Amino acid sequence: MIVFDLMLAAAILVAGWSALSAPDRTGAIAGFLVFGLLVALSWVRLDAPDVALAEAAIGSGLTGALMLRAAGRMAPPAADRVPRAQRAAAALLACGLAGGLAVAVMDLPGATIVYDPLVRADLGQSGVSNPVTAVLLNFRAWDTLLEMAVLLAALVLVAALGPRGTPRPARLGPLYTPFLRIMAPLSVLVAGHLLWLGATAPGGAFQAGAVLCGGLLALYFGGALRPAAVPAGPLWALCAAGVAVFAAAALAAEVLTGTLLAYPDGADKIWILAIEGGLTVSIGATLLLLFTGLRQGGARA
Amino acid sequence: MTDTSLLVLLPFLAALAATIHARGAAGWGLAGTVASAGLAAHLALSVHASGPASIAIGGWAAPLGITLRADGLAALMIAMTALVGLGVCVQALAAWGLRPTAVEDPRRARMRMGFWPLWLSTLAALNGLYLSGDLFNLYVTFEILGLAAVGLTALSGTRRALRAAFDYLVAGLAGSLLLLLGVALAYAAAGRVDLGVLPLLADSAAGRIAIALIVSGVGLKAALFPLHFWMPAAHSSAAPAASAILSALVVKGALYLALRLLLEGGLVADALRWGLICLGAGGMAWGSVCALRADRLKLLVAYSTVAQIGLIMLAISVAGDPLTGTAWQAAALLMLSHALAKAAMFLAVGRIAEELGHDRISGLNRSDLRPGAAEFAFAIAAISLIGLPPTAGFVGKWVLIDGLIGQGAWPVVALVLTGTVLSVAYLSRVVSRCLRGGPHIAPGARRPPWRAGDVAAIGLAFTALFMGLLSAAPLALLNGPLLS
Amino acid sequence: MTPFPFPDLTPQLIYHLAGAALVGIALYRGATSSDLLTRILALNVLSVGIAAVFVAAANRGAGAVPDPVPHAFVLTGIVVLVAVTAALLALAERIDLTGAKSDD
Numbered sequence: 001m002i003v004f005d006l007m008l009a010a011a012i013l014v015a016g017w018s019a020l021s022a023p024d025r026t027g028a029i030a031g032f033l034v035f036g037l038l039v040a041l042s043w044v045r046l047d048a049p050d051v052a053l054a055e056a057a058i059g060s061g062l063t064g065a066l067m068l069r070a071a072g073r074m075a076p077p078a079a080d081r082v083p084r085a086q087r088a089a090a091a092l093l094a095c096g097l098a099g100g101l102a103v104a105v106m107d108l109p110g111a112t113i114v115y116d117p118l119v120r121a122d123l124g125q126s127g128v129s130n131p132v133t134a135v136l137l138n139f140r141a142w143d144t145l146l147e148m149a150v151l152l153a154a155l156v157l158v159a160a161l162g163p164r165g166t167p168r169p170a171r172l173g174p175l176y177t178p179f180l181r182i183m184a185p186l187s188v189l190v191a192g193h194l195l196w197l198g199a200t201a202p203g204g205a206f207q208a209g210a211v212l213c214g215g216l217l218a219l220y221f222g223g224a225l226r227p228a229a230v231p232a233g234p235l236w237a238l239c240a241a242g243v244a245v246f247a248a249a250a251l252a253a254e255v256l257t258g259t260l261l262a263y264p265d266g267a268d269k270i271w272i273l274a275i276e277g278g279l280t281v282s283i284g285a286t287l288l289l290l291f292t293g294l295r296q297g298g299a300r301a
Numbered sequence: 302m303t304d305t306s307l308l309v310l311l312p313f314l315a316a317l318a319a320t321i322h323a324r325g326a327a328g329w330g331l332a333g334t335v336a337s338a339g340l341a342a343h344l345a346l347s348v349h350a351s352g353p354a355s356i357a358i359g360g361w362a363a364p365l366g367i368t369l370r371a372d373g374l375a376a377l378m379i380a381m382t383a384l385v386g387l388g389v390c391v392q393a394l395a396a397w398g399l400r401p402t403a404v405e406d407p408r409r410a411r412m413r414m415g416f417w418p419l420w421l422s423t424l425a426a427l428n429g430l431y432l433s434g435d436l437f438n439l440y441v442t443f444e445i446l447g448l449a450a451v452g453l454t455a456l457s458g459t460r461r462a463l464r465a466a467f468d469y470l471v472a473g474l475a476g477s478l479l480l481l482l483g484v485a486l487a488y489a490a491a492g493r494v495d496l497g498v499l500p501l502l503a504d505s506a507a508g509r510i511a512i513a514l515i516v517s518g519v520g521l522k523a524a525l526f527p528l529h530f531w532m533p534a535a536h537s538s539a540a541p542a543a544s545a546i547l548s549a550l551v552v553k554g555a556l557y558l559a560l561r562l563l564l565e566g567g568l569v570a571d572a573l574r575w576g577l578i579c580l581g582a583g584g585m586a587w588g589s590v591c592a593l594r595a596d597r598l599k600l601l602v603a604y605s606t607v608a609q610i611g612l613i614m615l616a617i618s619v620a621g622d623p624l625t626g627t628a629w630q631a632a633a634l635l636m637l638s639h640a641l642a643k644a645a646m647f648l649a650v651g652r653i654a655e656e657l658g659h660d661r662i663s664g665l666n667r668s669d670l671r672p673g674a675a676e677f678a679f680a681i682a683a684i685s686l687i688g689l690p691p692t693a694g695f696v697g698k699w700v701l702i703d704g705l706i707g708q709g710a711w712p713v714v715a716l717v718l719t720g721t722v723l724s725v726a727y728l729s730r731v732v733s734r735c736l737r738g739g740p741h742i743a744p745g746a747r748r749p750p751w752r753a754g755d756v757a758a759i760g761l762a763f764t765a766l767f768m769g770l771l772s773a774a775p776l777a778l779l780n781g782p783l784l785s
Numbered sequence: 786m787t788p789f790p791f792p793d794l795t796p797q798l799i800y801h802l803a804g805a806a807l808v809g810i811a812l813y814r815g816a817t818s819s820d821l822l823t824r825i826l827a828l829n830v831l832s833v834g835i836a837a838v839f840v841a842a843a844n845r846g847a848g849a850v851p852d853p854v855p856h857a858f859v860l861t862g863i864v865v866l867v868a869v870t871a872a873l874l875a876l877a878e879r880i881d882l883t884g885a886k887s888d889d
Contacts, residue, residue, distance in 0.1 A: 494858075
């Protein structure tokens with residue numbers, strides 16, 4: 001299998017390089033999509049299925065869709081006119097950093113294991129049996145709460161930039177509607193399943209939210225969903241709901257147990273699932289609106 | 302310590318409310334800022350009275366869990382943020398109003414609805430950053446901070462501002478990714494990422510590279526010379542209230558992390574310290590030269606920030622062992638004085654530019670107008686930046702030079718004094734022109750009328766001026782035990 | 786069979802090194818490209834390189850259960866990055882738009 005790993009790593013490097021040096025935007029984005037899928041495969045090889053799911057759905061899929069949207073709206077790139085000295089300096093710096101990193105990883109001190117025994121000892125009290133979900137929603141839930149704040153801050157920034165004349169997507173033809181009739185409910189089902197599964201197996205709110213966003217995007221492209229026609233206030237409320245539930249739960253837990261984000265004993269799983277449910281809806285909506293754009297709350301259509 | 306987490310959650314929830322209920326954005330913004338300032342004051346008092354406190358979120362102790370730690374340094378930084386925030390809020394209310402009016406300029410409405418959620422997010426992220434005891438958590442707070450700060454830059458919507466915002470976001474993201482790469486390597490080397498990992502990193506090559514990467518990420522985010530390339534454009538093309546927040550508060554987040562790294566035992570390698578001393582000195586020189594050559598007032602103030610960041614980084618890297626000496630306190634005091642003075646200065650410059658319709662330094666020498674409140678505020682803030690007594694800047698430089706003399710580091714003393722002389726030179730370019738009234742004043746000259754916007758600039762400038770007399774309070778906080 | 790010249794070439798080491806190389810590639814292209822979209826792509830490739838360091842370090846070898854904490858870090862990083870990428874792309878489109886207007 002070492003040979004397979006070597007080939008996969010080489011293919012990742014080639015795809016990454018071609019994504020960054022293709023002369024045209026379509027080629028670059030195609031390279032990036034291939035790159036993302038190969039990277040997801042390598043995460044599976046390293047026993048990180050949660051990460052592989054998220055990389056395929058969000059890191060590659062959704063990012064690729066955003067890139068394609070931008071490429072369609074922007075003028076084609078001009079040829080690079082960077083002075084040779086800057087190229088040489090950048091090459092030197094890049095080689096130095098990559099070389100330093102390579103030396104560092106080949107010279108790692110014997111594996112210092114800190115987290116595994118702690119996670120193993122506390123997993124029973126976390127309310128879920130998937131350790132990644134336990135870390136995200138219980139042991140280090142503060143990170144996840146702030147991560148939702150990042151998503152919303154990005155949405156606030158996109159909205160503050162003002163409208164960018166989103167043209168309504170073209171109708172995609174008669175075959176698209178039956179496709180949507182299957183896809184949209186299916187994405188909701190799969191999202192729900194991933195959410196429920198996340199407690200015990202790879203999956204969880206982020207993967208579920210990404211799948212939900214995929215279903216919403218399909219509806220958007222079919223013309224069945226037009227965020228621009230909905231008042232902005234309720235859309236913002238939908239995006240903020242998850243994090244508001246999360247913050248309220250954090251404070252409620254503090255009232256009940258005396259410690260921020262310490263869920264009451266025995267009820268951890270219910271709390272986590274409730275928070276994750278809110279997060280899934282908000283993540284789906286936020287990712288969709290990051291794609292389609294959104295007006296500021298009080299702005300008129 | 303119930304209120305510690307509220308310092309983060311409250312402004313953040315207020316930001317959500319201001320976003321959803323955008324017509325009342327300014328009301329939510331004001332309420333959130335004032336409430337957060339109250340919490341900040343309470344935190345400072347309780348840390349002063351009963352010492353530092355830490356809470357393990359969810360009851361999970363570090364290294365697995367995340368700890369919020371409120372010691373004197375964190376409490377001082379949070380109080381500084383609250384103080385500057387209140388001043389900036391007054392200016393923002395004066396500029397864009399509290400409520401929508403019947404017939405409203407769309408630009409004014411857009412600024413009001415855009416500014417408040419972004420400012421509240423900035424406030425929440427800064428408070429979270431000052432309290433965080435975990436490197437990965439710090440990375441996440443930096444991302445909120447970066448996005449909100451870029452939003453503040455882009456708010457004015459001009460092409461120059463958009464371009465500056467893009468470069469700012471790219472540089473900020475590159476900085477946080479360097480930080481994250483350092484965190485990843487720290488995990489690979491020592492198996493954990495709480496701040497307690499820092500002393501363990503000096504033992505291995507991977508750990509030392511991790512520290513170097515974290516420091517370079519912080520340097521990029523703090524606009525440390527020569528990584529400051531993105532900063533003057535971003536700080537000088539934003540709206541005045543936004544510039545004040547960016548220059549006075551946002552760069553402090555990264556400088557604070559540098560100081561934390563020192564206090565936690567992360568900056569022990571001599572090569573790293575000498576490197577930072579050189580970059581700090583370089584920043585003082587380069588920022589001053591650019592400020593001397595700048596033709597626009599906002600650009601001069603932005604380059605003066607480059608020079609001041611150099612000085613603060615110098616103070617951090619010469620501080621010696623934080624367990625035995627108190628030289629590191631100079632860095633904290635300089636950060637405090639720079640925050641107050643620079644916020645006052647950007648607000649004053651905004652008023653001057655609004656009055657004159659331009660901010661060219663050559664055009665400050667007006668013949669038909671006498672200097673007004675804004676010019677006065679600028680001059681007071683300049684005195685504090687230069688570090689004349691009784692300002693907070695003076696106390697900071699005093700503690701710094703005192704510590705340097707104690708170490709016998711005379712060349713560094715000379716550097717600090719040279720930087721001070723240069724700051725006198727570039728700031729007097731502005732002040733002398735504003736004062737040149739006399740024979741130039743045309744008949745019928747009048748002072749510009751007072752505006753609510755002037756109150757904020759003058760208030761902050763006077764706080765900076767008298768902070769030196771009140772410096773017992775910040776020093777009492779800093780002298781308390783630290784958490785590490 | 787272990788290939789020359791690395792006596793104990795493991796999947797972890799391979800992906801560690803691939804991550805280092807990705808960081809180098811991304812840094813080089815990010816610093817030498819003047820195209821806004823390429824710079825955004827470069828930052829995405831850079832974050833994958835960082836994720837490789839995390840995930841490879843979390844791996845405890847064949848058969849052993851990997852450390853879940855870095856996996857959670859990488860998951861968080863992926864979501865954070867898509868948010869920042871969306872913001873960057875919105876800014877880039879806006880710059881392109883105002884550029885086209887001012888050229889008219």
